[in-house]
Amino acid sequence: MSDADIISAMRRKAGVGRPPPDVQPMSPAKALRLAAAKAAEDAIGLVMQVTNVIEERSSILRLPDQLPEYALLSLLEGPDNAYGLAVFDRNVISAVVEQQTTGKVLKLPPEERAPTATDAVMCTEITDHILSLFETNIAEVADPPDVAGFRVAAQLREARSISIAFDDVPYRVYRISVSLGRGVREGEILLVFPFARATPKPVPGAPNDFGRDFQAVVMKSEARLDTVLHRIRMPLADVMSLEAGMVLSIPRSAVSKVELRADDRLVSRAQLGQINGKRAVRLIFMTEEDDDPLEAPYGSEAGGFGDMGALSGGSEFPALSNGLGDMGDLPSLGDLPAMGNIGDMDSMGDVPPMGDLPPLGDFPAMGDMSGEMGELPDLGDFPAMGDLPTFDD
Structure with a gap:
């Protein structure tokens, strides 16, 4: 046995029973x-x-x-x-x-x-x-x-x-x-x-970035927009009688009178169209004078009477766009007789007396009026995808 082997054996014997060094x-x-x-x-x-x-x-x-x-x-x-x-x-x-x-x-x-x-x-x-x-x-x-x-x-x-x-x-x-x-x-x-590094105190007179940071956070928040195609008003009794499968008529003019609302407030008006094979809406510029249709009186746009437009020259009646026909042949206000030329009420003698008027019970029932409703567009006349205008990409 060499000297190196003897020294190694002695070192092993000396280390027997000793715990390993404690290094924390x-x-x-x-x-x-x-x-x-x-x-x-x-x-x-x-x-x-x-x-x-x-x-x-x-x-x-x-x-x-x-x-x-x-x-x-x-x-x-x-x-x-x-x-x-x-x-x-x-x-x-x-x-x-x-x-x-x-x-x-x-x-x-x-x-x-x-x-x-x-x-x-x-x-x-x-x-x-x-x-x-x-x-x-x-x-x-x-x-x-x-x-x-x-x-x-x-x-x-x-x-x-x-x-x-x-x-x-x-x-x-x-x-x-x-x-x-x-x-x-x-x-x-x-x-x-x-315990934790404190936020540096703002220096008086130094620019404050709170407004910019707050705006960045707010602008990243989500907002829900609802697109309203048309609004219909009906008596409460008719609403209570609605059932699955019933059809509610929507006029063609509703395509160009879409409302974009947020939290039930009018944000903008829009026009229904298509882009890349999907239905889309194009925003229409609004002015501060535009009324909210929800706050308009009955008989206005919210009531579905159509776009009344503006009076031509202040005297002509506008043409109605709700399917009632062209009203352009009506006489202008200037052609109507003045109040003084109407004459007395004797000319109204041709009006039948109240006794000759039919009672309300003789009016035709709702089921008999199907022939009279032929001039209104049915649901099949609502524009399909191909009939909608295409927006530019």
Whole structure:
């Protein structure tokens, strides 16, 4: 057996029974442990060991009650005018000051007093160093919290200043328990960051894009349009007697009088036609003077009387387009006799008296009037696809 084989066998025997090395993935707690120990050593030569890390979610109303007494409050300024907080309790403050003045952490208990501006200046370097290393270490986490870019900006004298400087949003609090000077003293550090990056505040006088963004959202919303070919009015009794298979007549003029409605309001008029083998409607320009047919009185377009057009020259009756024939032969208003030439009422003697008029019961029933309805178009006369006008693509 060679020397290499003997050494390899000894190494295998030495490793029997030992657990594999415990390599923990990066986490906020691990990142803070590494950052605090290295920052204290590099900045001022202080031995600082993190014993516990607790992550909490807090609000601006609860933060003042979570701070220790006689603590140093350092305001942290981050990107987009976001603010955080670094808190050193009095044990940490005294350890940092003593390390820089005497070179070691004293065993005497710290003095109970409010931190001074000198204390804040002496703690600024180690605070920024912890934040910088924490920012670098936390980047290795799969979904890192947003803690980048925060540095010490000023000292807060009182805890009530937090509600003035901070926005009313949720905050992420890291409560760090530390051992100082090789176990000489125990202390606590709090790091507070916004739980989520706040929206930048608008600058006074800067252009506001709210209107444009709101319009873009509204224009993408869906709108329902209903196409109304024709409207028919009938007594309620006839409506109640409607049955499946009954036929309601629609005039040909309805093809050019289509209504386009949204939420039962008239949007535009249209003409029925076809394009690419499918039925389509072509919009017709409307003016503000156009009346809504739903609000028109009985006997207007909504009643199906046809397009009355405009009076020709102010005296001629227009031709009706509902199948009643050409009315163009009627005399103009100027040819009618004046009221003074009508004469007396004696000329009406040829009108039969009321007694000679037939009673209502002698009128023909609805079933006998089928021969009289021959002049009206039946359903088969409604234009088919081939008879509709074709729109240009």
